[in-house]
Amino acid sequence: MTSATAAPRRGAREKRLASPTQRRGEAFFLLGPCVLYLVVFSIYPLVVSLIRSFQDYDTRKNSWRWIGTDNYSQLFSSSDFWSIVEHTLVFSVAGVFIQVTLGTALALFFNQRLRGSAIVRGLLILPMLITPVVVGLMWRALLNPEWGLVNWVFIKLGFHNIGWLSDPGTALRTLIMVDVWQWTPFVFVIVYARLQALPQDVFEASAVDGANWWRRTRYITLPLLLPAILFAAVFRGIDAFRTFDLVFGLTNGGPVQATSTLSYEAFQNGFKYQHYGYASAISYVMLIVAAIGVTVLFKVVNVRREDVS
Amino acid sequence: MTLRFAGRTISYVVLLLIAAVALAPFLVLLIISFKARIDVLEVPPTLHFDWSTISENYRIVMHDDGFITYIKNSLIVTFASTALALAIGVPAAYAFSRLEFRGRDNWASTILSFRFMPPVAVAIPIFLMIQYIGLTDSYLGLILPYIAFSLPLVVWIMIGFFDEIPREIDDAAMVDGCTRVGLLFRVMLPLVRPGILVSAIFGQIFIWNEFLVGLYIINSQDRGTIPIGASSLLTTESPVDWNIAAAVGILTVIPMLIFSLLVQRWIVRGITAGTVR
Amino acid sequence: MGTVTFDGVGKVFPDGTHAVTDLGLEVADGEFLVLVGPSGCGKTTALRMVAGLETITRGEIRIADKVVNDLEPRRRDIAMVFQNYALYPHMTVAQNIGFGLKMHGFTKSEVERRVNEIAAVLDLGDLLARKPRALSGGQRQRVAMGRAIVRNPAVFLMDEPLSNLDAKLRVQMRAEISRIQRELRTTTIYVTHDQIEAMTMGDRVVVMRKGRLQQVDVPQVLYDHPANLFVASFIGSPSMNLFQGEVAAGGMLQVGTQRLALPRDGVFARELATQAGRLVAVGVRPEWIVPASSGDDRPRLRGTVVMTEALGFEVLVHVEIDAAPVVTSETIEVALDVDAAALADLEAERSKQRTMIVARFPAGSPVRAGETIELGLDLSHAQAFDLESGLALGAG
């Protein structure tokens, strides 16, 4: 009896079930809300942006007009755009390079036992938790050309008064400096955690072998830390590339666009001048770069750990 | 011996220096917030400590500028968005960790990649959408997009925590009589409590600080969160009242300072969740 | 009624691995059935299919005559003990044991009563309020057992439940599990890697290899009459000695340069009678090899003692004889399952065309490494196998 009915039923069953412990309804129940939510509040806006990037918004008539790739060609032929691309890249690459270097150095420094170092480690987390508007405020106070503490110290030391935020040649460097102040701790935390997780016997063995501190660091510690450093660098790189709020809080893109990033430029065009289409085109250029960055990131780190059976 | 001593001394000097660099901007802001408007412009900067000036500065911020309202709004929006993001994200992370379906890892990567999406790319459509459904100037108008922004992070962190729990536990619970969904609530949730804490913290930090999207969704002072409400005061290149601006800054920092001291361990765990596994 | 039936059961994983192939098996009500086999042979997969934790690709599994292929684990009336125990870390011992009852809708007082009852049986009374983290390995094991027993299911499924315990505890728990199972008379399928567990605990033992059933029988038959070379070399420790021999005319067996007289009658002789002129694999358990003495008429085999292992109550004598070793895919697989050294030994034997055999001598036997020795073989207990198919000769 059973064998006669087994064949047709089996086909039906395979369609219905991936496994007896895993029913389709459950997957929908667990994943559905998340997917649905992201479709509505992330994917749909992205699609709208994509369409807008081929359109022009007429503020008076409150209507959209299809203009093909005009926004993009206008963008790519604008020298302003390319100089902003350059700022953004300089800001991201230089900033992240310094952060990674300093963050790794800090991790190595904190690897020794010092009384009170735990407290300082705790303080280091604070900068990255502060809203960038306030970060901007703090640094504008510190760097104020007339009464700021930094310039006062500089003059006491015999330097010139520096226009940290007012000199177009210096402003981008100042922006990088503040970003370094805020985000070096992020790199530090990642690299330090990795350093703590390394097996101690490797270091002991190399110390017994007579390697000095520098050689141990150069040939053993740093190579072992490399994956963490790489991860932090790519992660920070993508975030720095889309930086908006620090610019907003510190320089407003000025002086004369010297510190404008792509995000800030898109924001200005979109919300201030209501060039929605043009702004969308800028964000799509950014999105493509960010997507490349994310692809690299997921090569560096496995999203899902391999199943250990 | 002496060499070692010298080395340690240098180390302590460096340690102090690190602490000084990390803290200097906060201290400068604090000192400015203690001053009367005129005294800000003093060179060299000096420390004022006049109780009546201090209380006057902070009173202005708290009452005249409506900072109390901002704090209340921030708390409501942050708490609601985080709770909802967890409610949506945790089950999804569990599914990614446990269920087998086609393209699972690609789906997971796609969701996580939203973490890196430039907010400007969606800010305008979201703003128009919120406007369209008539939610401008409302809590919900902020909460809805904030959930979407913190969701990828929640999923990312939680996948890591779920992956750490042996599958045998699932199997045992199912043999014991649970359904997949039942075991998520009865067995898994208590086990991933640290993960929930970590992702809640990160969601909160993000939402507490967000203002790009919120700036345009909220126009009235009554519904502004701290960064939104205070941004007009803080972002002008040269505030007229530096001392008041500084007080606003300090009042913004203090909740985060307390928060970070309380949950420091979990913040570190969250930052490293993506790497050390 | 707790019968379990495997009817042509197969499992193919999505990546194409054939973990179990065409498994047919009847587990009687109340039986203690042991699944044994080398690593990766599909034991766990077979068990998980019964539990409902793995889909069944082909065939049918029936519990108490009901097809369960589509049933979720919770509807199958089974309980399972996992290798790593899988205790719920956030629950106390009492909550761990009671969880299944709670899920099945028992009242609070009933849960409590049953948990206490089981705790008494398993000697867990003092630990009920503890979390698993605060338990020793043996105690965790007992909690895992308790969690299974308390539900009083139709079938127990156990996947290497003792493999994480140390040797002494393992012996103790082995006896305890057997005792409990005898008292409850609950059908049990028990997976193990350890053939001593298999032989001592099982009413019947199933030997699996590469997802296929090799032999199923009571332990003694498995030991005395292995169905093929694989079972022969897998079951028994030290394992059955295997070497090649040629069936010569006149009831003789040519082993290397030596010639052994076959017994006049008995199974072994009958098996070989049909094989005249052919090479066969000869299997002799170590206990049927004794020091040759002048008085007896057993066939003799000469060899060189390579090593002796005194175990107190007996001496294991490793003797190298002049005979071609039996190196087939079956024996290679078993050697591989033991360790890399065993495989290397087998390769060395093959290249030298000499075979290492092991004999069980009484304690105090005066043998030394290096000396040449005469062994007496009790061939009436020997078993012959076809070299090509690996099947036991005369087994049908």
Ligand SMILES: Nc1ncnc2c1ncn2[C@@H]1O[C@H](COP(=O)(O)OP(=O)(O)OP(=O)(O)O)[C@@H](O)[C@H]1O
């Ligand atoms: N999820 C899976 N996907 C693909 N192949 C699998 C999966 N699980 C098990 N296998 C494969 O199926 C075969 C049988 O595995 P199984 O776990 O049943 O072996 P086992 O007999 O229990 O071994 P052990 O004694 O090592 O526990 C192995 O080759 C294994 O690699």
Ligand SMILES: [Mg+2]
């Ligand atoms: Mg197994």
